[in-house]
Amino acid sequence: MAWENQTFNSDFILLGIFNHSRTHIFLFSLVLGVFTVAFIGNTVMILLIYLDTQLHTAMYFLLSQLSLTDLMLICTTVPKMAFNYLSGRKSISLAGCGDQIFLYVSLLGAECFLLATMAYDFYVAICHPLQYSVFLNHKIYCVMVVSSWIVGFLDGIIVIAVALSFPYCGAREIPHFFCDVPALLTLSCTNTLLFERLMFICHVIILLFLVAVIIVSYVHVIVAVIHMGSGEGPQKGFATCSSHLMVVGMYYGATMFIYMWSVSDHFPTQDKMVSAFYTILTPMLNLLIYSFTTRKWPEHS
Template sequence: MAWENQTFNSGFILLGIFNHSPTHTFLFFLVLAIFSVAFMGNSAMVLLIYLDTQLHTPMYFLLSQLSLMDFMLICTTVPKMAFNYLSGSKFISMAGCATQIFFYVSLLGSECFLLAVMAYDRYIAICHPLRYTNFMRPQICGLMAAFSWILGSTDGIINVVATFSFSYCGSREIAHFFCEFPSLLILSCSDTSIFEKVLFICCIVMIVFPVAIIIASYAQVILAVIHMGSGEGRHKAFTTCSSHLMVVGMYYGAGLFMYIRPTSDRSPVQDKMVSVFYTILIPMLNPLIYSLRNKEVNRAFKKMLGKGKSGERVTS
């Protein structure tokens, strides 16, 4: 790797997103509150689906994988940002920077493919209900989830290796609150234009291909729902699908804005705002969207609370 000794030894400086003005201090604690909600919401969703046997279905298994990815994503960026802000240190080691890049790229890529798998699951459930148990057997469902993780991790490895193959001989200050590789490439004194073109193609594959699967799946779902005779069945199908489409719209919208643009057109302020949206806000909104609009999840949650209260009465 073509690294300058100074950069190799000292790592990078994260300029962060907040200063210590009263307004920014308030925003920092607001972010911590959002992080806490996302942390508890996603961990509760994973635990709830694991403990409640009635939620041991392909749809909820995939939902637990989404919550696990969101849980890991917020833990990749926010704790380091909070530590740097509270301690006054802006330093991140090269290993720490590489770790952040690997995890956030891997998790974002994995979610891209997982959302497509979730759309396919809804397509089979609504358009081919009699063959659902055959097409979405536990082995097949687990295999599709595993491939989502593997493809995302492969993308993460490629990005880490490519990013750290360039030389960084100038400023070590990253205009971001975590190590995002587009912000890092700006600091490189090497020609990164070829990598940016390859990155653009990868983004097309990672985003457009899953989006095509989602659009094709939901086009069939909408047609099937329109022709449903049961009003209750139509309402249930629309509720389930609208939750997923809401998440898809937020996630892919942010992803397209963030990674399809060339590095030369990037604004540090825009990048930070969009990054806050897809690394902090979306992981908080996902469990809220799925839990508030899902009767089964609400039932399981109330059941768990009921057991907890009854346990407290017995012990008292």
């Protein structure tokens, strides 16, 4: 069995991203500041959308779900990293490592599907405003959002079940500031190439489908905006498209970098930088982009 040489009481060591030099102390303080802004901002956005009945529309419902994923994502990694840094402890239990992997993969998958749903929502609002309630009524977008979460959780369950089935040995030192699948697989005592290839194929198929939905949606939106002629409408449409494409680029770019390369092609420093940008900085940047977008979104219900 794969668990012969390990138990659920076995701990891993997170090597982290910061040391105690002055520069890294400043960077750590900066991370805590970003975490605070992202945590408070996304929490406030979720509460405002929930409490204000005027915001109970498809657009704001999608924004609340995206804020929820950002809030959960930043809480999955930063608190443990901060605790380890401040306490001087670097250990994480096998169960804790599994929790981080499950949440990280699930939230990443759910957010990718939610962004595709948002692109479709924008397409319907711009290209078929009179039929909006037919193409995307309350029942339809609720099903799409729930499906996004279900697919994300299924992805997380499959990945964590397979990843933790491998035996891990040696120093058990993870070259990261949280438990990530590629970093964890480098410690495996057995060959994980088959799992890596299957994970690559699955993510390619899913990402190609989602990217196709997003590209087709925004191509139609851009064509429709161009046909609007001159005036404030096209400017708002292009501003909204660029804002959404920024978010899409950040999330899909991080996903492709992390999960579409073999473990042997990963470098710890690069992985840490990309993961820090995605899990720490992006939830705050998205909040700013969402706030900008809502003022320019076409009115629909």
